[in-house]
Amino acid sequence: MMEEAEKIARRIGVHFRVDIERRINGAASVGAHRTSMLQDLDKKRPIELDALLGVVQEMARIVDVETPAIDTVLALTKQMGRVQDVYPVFPEPEEEEESLIID
Numbered sequence: 001m002m003e004e005a006e007k008i009a010r011r012i013g014v015h016f017r018v019d020i021e022r023r024i025n026g027a028a029s030v031g032a033h034r035t036s037m038l039q040d041l042d043k044k045r046p047i048e049l050d051a052l053l054g055v056v057q058e059m060a061r062i063v064d065v066e067t068p069a070i071d072t073v074l075a076l077t078k079q080m081g082r083v084q085d086v087y088p089v090f091p092e093p094e095e096e097e098e099s100l101i102i103d
Contacts, residue, residue: 004067005056011063040086047086049077 009016015026018026040047053074060067081087 001069004060004065004070008056008060008063008065008067011065012059041081041084044084044086046088047081049074049078049081049087052076094100 006016006020037047052079053070057067057070058075078087082089
C-alpha cells in the first residue's frame with residue numbers, strides 16, 4: 001500500500017523525505033498501540049475511512065495509477081465497517097434519466 005501511495009505522490013510531484021522502510025521501522029519502534037481508527041471501531045464510532053484511504057484511491061484514479069493493494073484493503077475495511085455498523089451504507093446510484101430537451 002505504501003509503494004502504491006508513493007507512486008501516486010510522485011505522479012503529482014510529491015516526494016517523500018523518509019523512505020518506506022524507515023517509515024515502517026519508525027512505526028514499529030513506537031510499540032504496541034491502537035490507531036485512532038481502531039479506537040473508533042472499539043467504541044462503535046463512525047470510522048473515517050473515506051478521508052484516510054478512500055481519498056488515496058480517488059487520487060490514484062485521477063493520475064491513472066493502479067492500486068490493487070489499496071483497493072483490496074479499502075473494500076474489506078468498508079465491508080467490516082458496514083458489518084460493525086460504523087461505516088455508512090449508501091444506496092446504489094440511480095442511473096440518470098436522459099433529459100428531454102424541447103425547443
